[in-house]
Amino acid sequence: MTQVRVLAFGVLKDRLGQDSFAMTVPDRATVADLLTQLGETQPGVILKGIAVSVNAEYATAGHLLRDGDEVGLLPPVSGGNLDLDPVRIALVRERMDAAALADAVKDGADGAVVVFDGIVRNQSRGRKTLHLDYEAYEDMAQRQMTALAQEALTRFGVRHVTIVHRLGRLQIGETSVLIVVASAHRAQAFDACRWVIDTLKKTVPIWKKETFVDGAVWTDGEPFPPAIQVEVPDAR
Numbered sequence: 001m002t003q004v005r006v007l008a009f010g011v012l013k014d015r016l017g018q019d020s021f022a023m024t025v026p027d028r029a030t031v032a033d034l035l036t037q038l039g040e041t042q043p044g045v046i047l048k049g050i051a052v053s054v055n056a057e058y059a060t061a062g063h064l065l066r067d068g069d070e071v072g073l074l075p076p077v078s079g080g081n082l083d084l085d086p087v088r089i090a091l092v093r094e095r096m097d098a099a100a101l102a103d104a105v106k107d108g109a110d111g112a113v114v115v116f117d118g119i120v121r122n123q124s125r126g127r128k129t130l131h132l133d134y135e136a137y138e139d140m141a142q143r144q145m146t147a148l149a150q151e152a153l154t155r156f157g158v159r160h161v162t163i164v165h166r167l168g169r170l171q172i173g174e175t176s177v178l179i180v181v182a183s184a185h186r187a188q189a190f191d192a193c194r195w196v197i198d199t200l201k202k203t204v205p206i207w208k209k210e211t212f213v214d215g216a217v218w219t220d221g222e223p224f225p226p227a228i229q230v231e232v233p234d235a236r
Contacts, residue, residue: 002027002067004034010075015045025065030094032061034071050075060101060164062092087149088162091138095174096164102180105160112186114193116179122172127212132170137205141165144204148196156192158183163196165206176208 003024013019025034031052039047052059053072065071088105102115120132149161162180170176179196183189209218 001025002029002065002069004065004067004069004071006034006038007070007072009073012045012050012073012075016042016073023071028093029065030061030092031059031063031065031071032094034065035061047073058088060088060090060092060096062094062096062164063090064093086153086160087146088160088164089142089145089149090164091136091142091145091167092164093166093168096166096178098175098178101162101164101178105162105180105182107159107182109159109184110182111184112189113180113182114186114189115181116177116193116197117175118177118197120170120172120174120176124210124212127214129172130211130213131172132176133209133211134165134167134170134176135207135209136165136167138167141204141206145200148199148204152181152192152196156181156183156188156195158188158192161192161196163200165204167206 001024003022005020006023007020008016008018023034023038025037029037031054035047035052039045051074052061052063053074054063054065054069056070056072059071098115098117102113106113120129122129145163145165149163152158152161158181160180160182162178164178166174166176177197177200179193179200181189181193181196183192207218209216
């Protein structure tokens, strides 16, 4: 079992009758699992429309909880919009709702929202695909994804970047990686979205294994940029 610390703010603090408490959830529970469990034990508390943070960072419903995490329950901010947070990053193991994630980004200041929805196709290089498996060096991948999104903000002048990547086993038609870029102007949004996915494929430590009807292989990745490649000295 996993134990987390839950912090309640604003009206939720009043409804729950306390501003912090411990919760025990099953191992590999997600934010959504925690909210479901909380709703079952506190049926009078309305959780629809809130945001959730994990260790002071906004988290998606599929965010996996770890022992000792600090989970914040955040009602809508007075006079503000939670979706104005400029960067949203997540590694998830559950099927994601791409349309909902993209819709949550939209703001009145935006003239364009560009979405890259990478999905699992049923064939690769002439071979029928059964499923894919993704694994990552998770701590490093999250840091790299955050740095990538933040660089896109400054490089292209966009308002917001979301990057969500699936891990574990994916079936045909499921989303493997979702990138959402919001901007006042479409050109910057298109350019930033293309740059983020192209750079992610070269620098973020996530690996893909393809299982076909006649075998399985780890997919050859794109070469690392020269600046981060490590040259192995010739054997003497």
